[in-house]
Structure formats: C-alpha cells, structure tokens
Amino acid sequence: MSKLVIVGTVAFDAIETPFGKTDKILGGAATYIGLSASNFDNVNAAAVSVVGGDFPQEYLDLLTDRNINIEGIEIVKDGKTFFWSGKYHNDMNSRDTLATELNVLEHFTPVVPESYKDADIVMLGNLHPLTQQSVLDQMSKKPKLAILDTMNFWMDIAMDDLKAVLKNVDVITINDEEARQLSGEYSLVNAAKKIHEMGPQYVVIKKGEHGALLFNEGNMFYAPALPLAEVFDPTGAGDTFAGGFSGYIAKTGNISFENMKNAVIYGSALASFCVEKFGTERMLTLTDEEIFERLQQFKDLTQFEIELK
Amino acid sequence: MSKLVIVGTVAFDAIETPFGKTDKILGGAATYIGLSASNFDNVNAAAVSVVGGDFPQEYLDLLTDRNINIEGIEIVKDGKTFFWSGKYHNDMNSRDTLATELNVLEHFTPVVPESYKDADIVMLGNLHPLTQQSVLDQMSKKPKLAILDTMNFWMDIAMDDLKAVLKNVDVITINDEEARQLSGEYSLVNAAKKIHEMGPQYVVIKKGEHGALLFNEGNMFYAPALPLAEVFDPTGAGDTFAGGFSGYIAKTGNISFENMKNAVIYGSALASFCVEKFGTERMLTLTDEEIFERLQQFKDLTQFEIELK
Numbered sequence: 001m002s003k004l005v006i007v008g009t010v011a012f013d014a015i016e017t018p019f020g021k022t023d024k025i026l027g028g029a030a031t032y033i034g035l036s037a038s039n040f041d042n043v044n045a046a047a048v049s050v051v052g053g054d055f056p057q058e059y060l061d062l063l064t065d066r067n068i069n070i071e072g073i074e075i076v077k078d079g080k081t082f083f084w085s086g087k088y089h090n091d092m093n094s095r096d097t098l099a100t101e102l103n104v105l106e107h108f109t110p111v112v113p114e115s116y117k118d119a120d121i122v123m124l125g126n127l128h129p130l131t132q133q134s135v136l137d138q139m140s141k142k143p144k145l146a147i148l149d150t151m152n153f154w155m156d157i158a159m160d161d162l163k164a165v166l167k168n169v170d171v172i173t174i175n176d177e178e179a180r181q182l183s184g185e186y187s188l189v190n191a192a193k194k195i196h197e198m199g200p201q202y203v204v205i206k207k208g209e210h211g212a213l214l215f216n217e218g219n220m221f222y223a224p225a226l227p228l229a230e231v232f233d234p235t236g237a238g239d240t241f242a243g244g245f246s247g248y249i250a251k252t253g254n255i256s257f258e259n260m261k262n263a264v265i266y267g268s269a270l271a272s273f274c275v276e277k278f279g280t281e282r283m284l285t286l287t288d289e290e291i292f293e294r295l296q297q298f299k300d301l302t303q304f305e306i307e308l309k
Numbered sequence: 310m311s312k313l314v315i316v317g318t319v320a321f322d323a324i325e326t327p328f329g330k331t332d333k334i335l336g337g338a339a340t341y342i343g344l345s346a347s348n349f350d351n352v353n354a355a356a357v358s359v360v361g362g363d364f365p366q367e368y369l370d371l372l373t374d375r376n377i378n379i380e381g382i383e384i385v386k387d388g389k390t391f392f393w394s395g396k397y398h399n400d401m402n403s404r405d406t407l408a409t410e411l412n413v414l415e416h417f418t419p420v421v422p423e424s425y426k427d428a429d430i431v432m433l434g435n436l437h438p439l440t441q442q443s444v445l446d447q448m449s450k451k452p453k454l455a456i457l458d459t460m461n462f463w464m465d466i467a468m469d470d471l472k473a474v475l476k477n478v479d480v481i482t483i484n485d486e487e488a489r490q491l492s493g494e495y496s497l498v499n500a501a502k503k504i505h506e507m508g509p510q511y512v513v514i515k516k517g518e519h520g521a522l523l524f525n526e527g528n529m530f531y532a533p534a535l536p537l538a539e540v541f542d543p544t545g546a547g548d549t550f551a552g553g554f555s556g557y558i559a560k561t562g563n564i565s566f567e568n569m570k571n572a573v574i575y576g577s578a579l580a581s582f583c584v585e586k587f588g589t590e591r592m593l594t595l596t597d598e599e600i601f602e603r604l605q606q607f608k609d610l611t612q613f614e615i616e617l618k
Contacts, residue, residue: 189538210519222533229498261613304570
C-alpha cells in the first residue's frame, strides 16, 4: 500500500455551460484529484482541506466510500464552504468567473494527518504557495515525489512564494499560458527548460484539448487529449489529470521517465471522462473496464509502426 | 516506381518573421510539396503549375535536380510569376498577408503531362477547386488516391465548386479553423464526420504546433507536432506536410488506415524541418539520416507501454 497526500480545495461549484447550468454542486481541486486517484488499487489517499458547517455529510461520505481518508479535512462549524461559480463560453476553452467566495479557505492552515506524514507521494493542488509549502514542511521524510499544481493567479500575487516552493518539488503541472508566464518564454520547449532551472525535474504542460507535454531535461513526451464529439463541462479536468498522474505514480512507485509517460496517459484518460458530464458526475460512475477501454483508445490514437532503415 | 502528380503554385514569396525578412525567394505549394515528396525513393513526381518569364532557370533546375518532372510547369514568357508576401506575428501562429499578386496564375489552366495521366497518386495543392477538378478530369484512370488541400478563401468564394470536387477525392487536408468553417461544427470529431459525408473517406486536420488528426470513419489517429525551441518561418509547413503524406503513400502504395498513420507521421516530421529556416532553405539540405533521426524522435515522443489488465 502506498500513501498519497492530496492538498486542495473541497468546495461548492455552480457551473454554466452551453449545455445547461447547475446549482451548487460538489467541487474543488482535492475532490477531483481524490476521486481520480481513487481509481487505483493499493493507493491510500488522504485529502487535506477545509469546509464549512454547510458542507453536507453526504459529500464527505462520498469521499470515504471511495477510500479517501478525510481526517485532514477540517470542518469549521460556523464557517461557509469555499464557493466558485463560472460560465463557459461556446468554445469551452475560455470561461468567466462569476463568483469566488473564499469563506473558510481564507484562514486555512492545512494539517496533514499523523499517519500520512510519511507518505511517498504528495500532490499539492492549486492553492497559495505558502499553503503548499506548509504541507511539505509537515512531512516526516522527504516524499519520493512531490507534485505541484498552480495557476497564473499565484504568479500575479505571490511569485516569490511560488518560486520558493518550486525549489522543493519534483513535478509541476501547469497549463501552456501559465508556463509562458512563469518562464517568460513563448516556446514551450524553452519554457520547460527555464522551469527546470527553478526546481522541478519534471514539467507537465497541460494544453487542454491539445493534450499534455511531459519534459524531463532532454526528454519529451506528448500525450494527446482524446478528441471528443462533445465536451459537456471542462470543470475539474486539470485536477482529474493530476489525480490520475499522482495516483498512477503512487500505485506503481516508479518515478522513471518511462513510467511517468504512463502516468500522463492515465491522467489524460481520466480527464477525458471528467468532461463528459457536469461536475464530478461522470467520475462517480466510472468503472475499471471503462478506464481500460479508454486507455486502449489512447494507444490506438497514438501508436504507429514505421520501419526505420 | 510509382507516379505522383502534384498541382499547385510555383511562386515567389517575400517573408517577414521576428527573426528577419527575405527578398523574393522560391515559394509556392507545388514547390514545397515537390521538395518534400522528393525525399522518397521510387517516387516519380511531376509538378503541374505555371510561372512567368521572370522565373529563374536556376529554380527550375533545383526541382529537376531533385527528380521532379517539370514538363507540366507552363512558362508564360511575357507574364509575371505569382507573388505572395506575408508577415508573421510574434506568436508565429498568425500572419498578415502584405501582398498577393496572382499574375500568371489568374488564367492558369493546368496540363498534366501525357506520361503522368496514369499516376497512382494525385496531390491537389491549394488552388481554385475548378482547377483541382480539371486535373482529376485529365487522368486516364481513377487514381488510387486523390488528396486535396484547400483553404478558407475557397470556402468564401467558391464553396459549391469545392463541394463538387470534394466528391471526387479520397483525402482532404485542412486546418482546424477551416474544418470548422467547412462543416459548421466546432468539435473536430463532428466536423470530420460531416466532411466524410461530403466525399473524402479520410480527413486530415492540421493543427499547426498542436499536431495533426487523421479521421477515417470510426478511426482516429493523432500525430503531434515536434515541440521546437524555435520556429523560424512557418511558410510552407502545411504543403511540406502534404508532400510527406502523399510521397509516403506513393512510395508504399498502401492506402490502409495503418499505413496512412505513418504517412501523417512522415508529413509531420518533414514539416518540422521546413520551419527551421526561411522558405525552402532547410528542405534543400535535408538528408535521409536526419529524417530517420527525426522519425525516431516522433516515436520517442508518442510511444508508451501501459500494460492493460
């Protein structure tokens, strides 16, 4: 059994897409990462987060039912849960944020459960870099792999803190625009090179419908996104990718470049399910068989046999 | 020996990129397609086009030196060669057209050389759909594979003619925005489906730095573009792709979906060289060894080994 610590938001989302809109539903980075990682046997995942007294027991049960340890989810009885609301444009690649209510997140101090302080894999979901660092500081030994997700918002308001925590992680997952902002380089090859120099040995650049790139010093790997007839709701796709990536690494315990390719493919495959329905809906009905079928689709999509003289 | 007929422009280009600018240099779709296809042994390629009296013998020699038959390149002694000039923006993904002088192209009637009327493979470069159709009409037998490249311009001014010629081709190569315009569908999966219904059994959607997708009824294949530290000049990349695609099919004579995957990879590999220098410069120094090395890079970039239970 391998331990995976996940830190990130557990939240309410209200989502509007060209296909419809939702009331407040279950959301948050740690939720998506956890649900995605729960698809791997032999992984004990723990979510570290905070919610308010308004957060339904039913949602917490949904996590524990999937074998996600929630000891590290603090419940602030008289507080309100973090709430995000957004509206996607017709192309599904851009969105407007309609509301961001930090609520209990504003004073969140993550506490890693005692029994998870020796976890092999740490997945730092998109939060303030100081919060991410404080999770690393609580670990009793250096994790085998620390993975960090972040966004442009932290680059705008806390670049120094971000650069400090980057020195202490092995993998960063980031989208293409953010990679350009972080590095000041337009070419993703050059951007990855600069980001390597900031700390992470592995740089994963997420390009949405255009797939994901994995860089490690001289090596590159390109995982496509599965071309889909319909993207219903992109919310959580990036976190689901991170959950698949970190969950697969936790399951296999192998941090070679070759195995990390597989982790990127797993992340992409799981993310391709996430967008098929609103919010976490699709992830809750996912079967192993469906996942293996989809991995086979990724093989068919990318594998070719050219004889090289 | 397999015969490949290429129709398209042979032209002068003047190009400006963030890296510099050129005077009038050799350009044109048939030029790039021909140079790219000339990398395949056992392929006899013929270019069908038109130039003016101002076109240097040196450029024609450059084509014949690479075993490209130029009988079908009409020389209008008192006419001027087609001229295009463009300026790329900093992101290299968009450009402004500074000048388009049709000149001899305005009254161009393609003539397929007698000895090429039985060619197996016909590559219809980006020209008026009626010009493309007239090449098909001159063939003495139905080609094994007819490939058509086009652009949004023809959709705007000659959609009916384009739809007519589409009924007579097997493969269309088109970029993502053009696929959306032609089909009225945003999702590329749905766009490919609609375009299938217009005629072509195979739909190749070029996504520039994001690679290319090959669709054939239920099958999909995704070839990445090689992530490059620097794109020097994107001019001709799409035509170089088409030349690699059609040249590989001509060489192998195999039009199965599996082999067409390889053709897409060859097209992508050759296009990745084209953008490394201005105009045709890089294509003129390309060696077999470099091509095989690059194909190996494409394998490394995409191949993975997940054991599926």
